[in-house]
Amino acid sequence: MIKPDINNINDFAQIALLIEESRNRAFQKVNEELVLLYFKVGLFVSEKVTAGAWGEGTVDELAKYIAERLPGLAGFNRRGIYRMKQFYETYCQSSDCFLLWVQSKAPIVSPLATQLLTHEDDTGKVSPVATQIQDINYQHNKFVSAVLTQISWTNHLEIFSAIKKSEQRLFYLLMSVKEKWSKLELRRQIQSAFFERTMMGNNIHSLLQPHLPENLFKDPYIFEFLDLPDVHSEKDLEKALILNLQKFILEIGKGFTYMGNQYRIQVGKKDYYTDLLFFNRDLQCLVMFELKISEFEPEFLGKLNFYLEALDRDVKRPHEKPSIGVLLCKGKDSEVVEYAMARNTSPALIADYETKLIPKSILANKLHQLAEQLSKGKH
Numbered sequence: 001m002i003k004p005d006i007n008n009i010n011d012f013a014q015i016a017l018l019i020e021e022s023r024n025r026a027f028q029k030v031n032e033e034l035v036l037l038y039f040k041v042g043l044f045v046s047e048k049v050t051a052g053a054w055g056e057g058t059v060d061e062l063a064k065y066i067a068e069r070l071p072g073l074a075g076f077n078r079r080g081i082y083r084m085k086q087f088y089e090t091y092c093q094s095s096d097c098f099l100l101w102v103q104s105k106a107p108i109v110s111p112l113a114t115q116l117l118t119h120e121d122d123t124g125k126v127s128p129v130a131t132q133i134q135d136i137n138y139q140h141n142k143f144v145s146a147v148l149t150q151i152s153w154t155n156h157l158e159i160f161s162a163i164k165k166s167e168q169r170l171f172y173l174l175m176s177v178k179e180k181w182s183k184l185e186l187r188r189q190i191q192s193a194f195f196e197r198t199m200m201g202n203n204i205h206s207l208l209q210p211h212l213p214e215n216l217f218k219d220p221y222i223f224e225f226l227d228l229p230d231v232h233s234e235k236d237l238e239k240a241l242i243l244n245l246q247k248f249i250l251e252i253g254k255g256f257t258y259m260g261n262q263y264r265i266q267v268g269k270k271d272y273y274t275d276l277l278f279f280n281r282d283l284q285c286l287v288m289f290e291l292k293i294s295e296f297e298p299e300f301l302g303k304l305n306f307y308l309e310a311l312d313r314d315v316k317r318p319h320e321k322p323s324i325g326v327l328l329c330k331g332k333d334s335e336v337v338e339y340a341m342a343r344n345t346s347p348a349l350i351a352d353y354e355t356k357l358i359p360k361s362i363l364a365n366k367l368h369q370l371a372e373q374l375s376k377g378k379h
Contacts (some may be wrong), residue, residue: 232293
């Protein structure tokens with residue numbers, strides 16, 4: 001076998017990269033067309049069934065017709081076609097999921113405008129209603145192309161078969177687009193109640209530390225992949241997280257670059273060691289995780305702030321933002337945390353961690369209770 005000239009390796013690598021990028025774009029385009037096809041088929045079937053023109057027997061006939069007309073084509077059996085119908089109805093113009101997306105982008109007219117048929121007023125000019133309908137059509141086409149077609153059909157099946165609430169469906173849709181989750185990654189995030197934990201974390205941030213970024217940190221964190229016993233040491237926890245670093249980063253969120261464990265910082269004549277240190281590309285700052293196997297104590301915060309000050313003075317680069325500290329504890333009293341954080345000026349978060357999955361119903365109740373507390377606090 002002829003070995004390439006070492007001087008040409010970099011050139012060859014660039015060509016290989018171009019091939020991979022082109023292949024990925026081709027795969028993405030195929031997926032976009034497939035999802036769009038399923039959406040259009042779902043629209044057609046939904047309208048026929050809703051109008052009473054088609055019954056269940058008609059869908060069976062359609063599945064048989066496609067099998068005979070296009071042999072070897074997968075996904076168009078009876079169940080698959082009803083999945084497409086469900087897919088369309090879940091994300092059609094009048095769906096709560098789409099309306100939530102619209103509200104999150106910009107305020108527009110009520111969806112009731114789509115029910116109005118008048119396009120011109122008595123003067124012959126285009127009425128505001130017509131403009132509003134056109135705007136809704138545009139927004140929905142944008143929603144389909146910018147969100148729905150950007151994730152795989154298998155991910156769509158995971159979301160609308162496991163998630164019933166519209167705001168949660170939209171959350172997992174947008175996160176799948178942003179983080180490029182595989183089917184297994186998405187399934188784990190749903191099973192570990194990623195939505196509930198993120199919302200709880202965001203509520204706590206707004207209550208304690210308004211300058212912390214949203215949709216990045218969670219509370220609690222779930223480390224069921226560590227296979228740790230109920231009784232374990234901080235060293236055991238740290239070692240297990242390092243051995244499962246890829247899964248740990250998936251749990252804390254993408255954009256993190258691992259810088260090391262027991263990262264040494266020198267203050268005066270003494271050396272100190274942080275537990276886990278990362279750099280976050282999106283935030284452009286250092287993020288330090290300190291591990292505690294006991295319930296939160298106020299003195300933990302003093303040590304965390306000390307480390308953050310040392311990182312900002314001696315490790316942080318001039319163009320980077322102030323470091324963030326995350327204190328992972330095996331439980332915490334929310335009132336103690338609130339008192340401890342009341343005069344704290346460093347960007348820090350105190351979060352629980354669990355080594356086993358928590359039932360989503362429990363997390364949902366906690367989120368509801370926290371929302372009620374915040375609501376009372378505003379009044």
